[in-house]
Amino acid sequence: MVGTGVAEAAFFDEMGRGTPRAVYARLAQWLAETPAELLESRMAQAELLFRRIGITFAVYGDKDAAERLIPFDIIPRLFSRSEWTKLEKGLFQRVKALNMFLTDVYGSQEILKAGVVPADLVLRNPGYRPEMAGCRAPHDVWVHIAGIDVIRVDDSDFYVLEDNARTPSGVSYMLENREAMIRLFPDLMAEHRVAPVDDYPDRLLSSLRSVAPPSTKGEPTVVVLTPGQYNSAYYEHSFLADKLGVELVEGGDLFVRDNVVYMRTTTGPQRVDVIYRRIDDEFLDPLVFKPDSVLGVAGLLSAYQAGNVTLANAVGTGVSDDKAIYTYMPEIIRFYMSEEPILKNVPTWRCREPDALAHVLDRLPELVVKEVNGSGGYGMLVGPHASKNAISEFRAKLKANPTNFIAQPTLSLSTCPTAVASGVAPRHVDLRPFVLSGANGMSLTPGGLTRVAMKEGSLVVNSSQGGGTKDTWVIDDA
Numbered sequence: 001m002v003g004t005g006v007a008e009a010a011f012f013d014e015m016g017r018g019t020p021r022a023v024y025a026r027l028a029q030w031l032a033e034t035p036a037e038l039l040e041s042r043m044a045q046a047e048l049l050f051r052r053i054g055i056t057f058a059v060y061g062d063k064d065a066a067e068r069l070i071p072f073d074i075i076p077r078l079f080s081r082s083e084w085t086k087l088e089k090g091l092f093q094r095v096k097a098l099n100m101f102l103t104d105v106y107g108s109q110e111i112l113k114a115g116v117v118p119a120d121l122v123l124r125n126p127g128y129r130p131e132m133a134g135c136r137a138p139h140d141v142w143v144h145i146a147g148i149d150v151i152r153v154d155d156s157d158f159y160v161l162e163d164n165a166r167t168p169s170g171v172s173y174m175l176e177n178r179e180a181m182i183r184l185f186p187d188l189m190a191e192h193r194v195a196p197v198d199d200y201p202d203r204l205l206s207s208l209r210s211v212a213p214p215s216t217k218g219e220p221t222v223v224v225l226t227p228g229q230y231n232s233a234y235y236e237h238s239f240l241a242d243k244l245g246v247e248l249v250e251g252g253d254l255f256v257r258d259n260v261v262y263m264r265t266t267t268g269p270q271r272v273d274v275i276y277r278r279i280d281d282e283f284l285d286p287l288v289f290k291p292d293s294v295l296g297v298a299g300l301l302s303a304y305q306a307g308n309v310t311l312a313n314a315v316g317t318g319v320s321d322d323k324a325i326y327t328y329m330p331e332i333i334r335f336y337m338s339e340e341p342i343l344k345n346v347p348t349w350r351c352r353e354p355d356a357l358a359h360v361l362d363r364l365p366e367l368v369v370k371e372v373n374g375s376g377g378y379g380m381l382v383g384p385h386a387s388k389n390a391i392s393e394f395r396a397k398l399k400a401n402p403t404n405f406i407a408q409p410t411l412s413l414s415t416c417p418t419a420v421a422s423g424v425a426p427r428h429v430d431l432r433p434f435v436l437s438g439a440n441g442m443s444l445t446p447g448g449l450t451r452v453a454m455k456e457g458s459l460v461v462n463s464s465q466g467g468g469t470k471d472t473w474v475i476d477d478a
Contacts, residue, residue: 012154012414013426014077021155023080023475026191031075031417031424039419042074042184049180054235071468072177073418074184077429077450081195084474087150087158087433088444090342093333095146095435095442098165098320100336102142106132106316116335117328121352125325126373127166127318129281131288135305137314138211139439144312145204145276146435147171147449150343152414159344161411161430163329165321166313167278170449170469171434172236175200175243177471178447193476195446200434201243203445204276207438211310212273220273222246223263225254227279227295237278244276251279256299259306274310275300281315323372323406324350347409351402360407361398364391367407369398382459384410413459416470418452428453430461431472446474 015021020028050069079087104111105122112119122128147168149161178197182189205222212220226237228250241248253264254272262269282289284296303309319325327348330341349356351369360367369381381394398405415426433448450470451461461467 011412011426011428012152014152014414014416014429023078023083027076027078027188030188030191036423039074039424043419046072046074046180046184049183050176053176070173070463071454071466072180073427073452073454073468073470074181075417075419075424076181076471076473077416077431078192078473078475080475081446081477084195084446087343090158091146091148091150091433091435091444092442093337093339093342094148094160094163094329095143095437097329097333097336098146098163099137099140099142099437101332102314102317102320103137103140104336105319106135111332111335114335116331117325121324121328122319125319125322127281127316127320127322129316129319131301132314132316138213138307138310141211141437141439142314142317143320144207144211144314144437145171146437147432148435150431150433151346151411152431153412157344159346160326160329161346162323163321163326164432165317167280168432168434169233169236169278170432170451171200172239173469174434174445174447174449174472176239177449177469181471192473195474195476197445197447200445201240203436203443204240205244205246206440207436207443208274208276208310208312210438210440211312213307213310215308216273221263221271222274222276223249223254223272225249225251225275225277225279227283231278233278240276246276251294251296254297254300256297256303259299259303259308261297261300261303261309272309274312276312281318284311284315323370324352324403327406346411349407351398351405351407356407357398357402360405361395364395364398366410368410369394369405369407371404372406373404382410411459413453413461416450416452418454418470420454420456425456427456428459428461429470447472 015024015028050072111117112122143165145168147164147170150158151161152158174197208222209220223246224237224241226234226248238248249263255262261272263272279295283293285300286293286296287298288301304311327350329345333339333341349360351357351360365383367383381390413428413430416429417424418427429450429452431448431450433444436443450472452468452470453459453461454468455466
């Protein structure tokens with residue numbers, strides 16, 4: 001989506017226009033004093049660094065399917081500690097509610113009986129796994145790793161754009177971005193009291209070990225389960241396994257015997273207690289889901305249901321990050337926690353509701369319309385920048401299957417200063433913080449992944465659509 005048709009001044013600028021916001025004061029001065037040649041040199045060094053490290057991704061269906069780099073912007077995004085503390089509180093509330101929702105919908109289904117969330121929206125949802133009905137996740141933690149996409153519209157309010165509760169990706173870029181900034185700008189970092197992010201692997205490993213089955217003897221054995229080297233996020237899978245100090249395995253490396261999962265090793269079978277899986281539900285167990293899947297492990301779900309292995313994230317979490325369920329998150333928080341949501345939802349119309357559908361059809365050229373199960377910037381219509389034919393096609397889709405869509409106003413993503421070919425210019429950003437949940441509580445690394453729309457005027461930050469990333473600094477308040 002190129003060209004918003006809206007002046008950048010209409011959006012909240014993270015650094016501040018005219019007089020910089022306090023948290024950005026040093027950075028603004030540094031930018032004013034730094035020669036353009038130095039920024040260009042650092043941009044070139046950053047690209048070379050990422051190529052040497054090999055941080056790549058692939059886009060399925062791309063005619064040029066070769067792996068490529070995600071663009072990295074060398075100007076960091078800054079948060080004050082007080083801003084981050086407020087955001088953290090809201091994220092913890094939201095993820096706790098997601099876990100309570102999943103415990104309920106696979107259990108007594110009180111929220112459905114109360115009519116707070118329509119039963120058909122859950123029970124007929126592609127992400128709902130009836131095989132999990134009656135199952136309790138260990139310690140009632142279903143979403144061990146949550147990537148909550150957040151946008152900002154002013155200096156006080158954050159809005160949740162999306163809940164990623166299945167296999168959220170991007171944390172490797174958060175960690176590698178920081179490593180790059182330490183190498184490229186050690187002096188700039190020294191001028192700021194930046195909270196570290198390099199303890200994320202330790203936090204993750206501790207969280208995963210905390211949810212090991214009660215039958216675990218000694219230190220739990222944790223593995224990362226990957227679909228293999230042809231997966232678009234394989235780099236991240238291998239990166240995390242290395243950082244965690246655990247084995248990276250594929251389905252063929254594991255087997256189930258007597259409802260216990262084992263890993264094949266050169267010294268014989270070794271019991272596996274926790275699987276950080278990066279494989280979608282339908283490929284996990286060919287005896288239960290897709291019978292032709294060669295990515296998963298036969299009998300894995302039975303071992304899980306017997307309480308002999310923990311899967312992170314649990315099977316069936318997809319129902320909670322569905323875009324239609326997202327629209328009910330304020331009600332879900334109120335139902336389970338008797339609290340008002342700290343973080344707001346983006347205003348959303350549920351096209352399954354006749355009045356909302358009529359409103360959306362009437363204003364289709366002005367709105368963003370998304371498939372409830374879409375991701376990565378696909379399956380959506382951006383009305384202000386769509387052709388008449390595209391709008392006409394989407395109008396027909398909406399009328400034929402309104403339940404499959406939600407609609408939102410064109411989002412007012414904030415902007416951050418970004419290094420571009422012409423110098424420094426504002427570009428739109430969002431943020432994906434990574435919330436960890438375990439038997440030892442909840443944890444949030446102070447940083448997260450800032451995604452940036454590299455094209456002028458674009459509001460699409462997804463890497464599959466040409467977006468890039470920034471390092472995210474949480475700065476101690478002065």
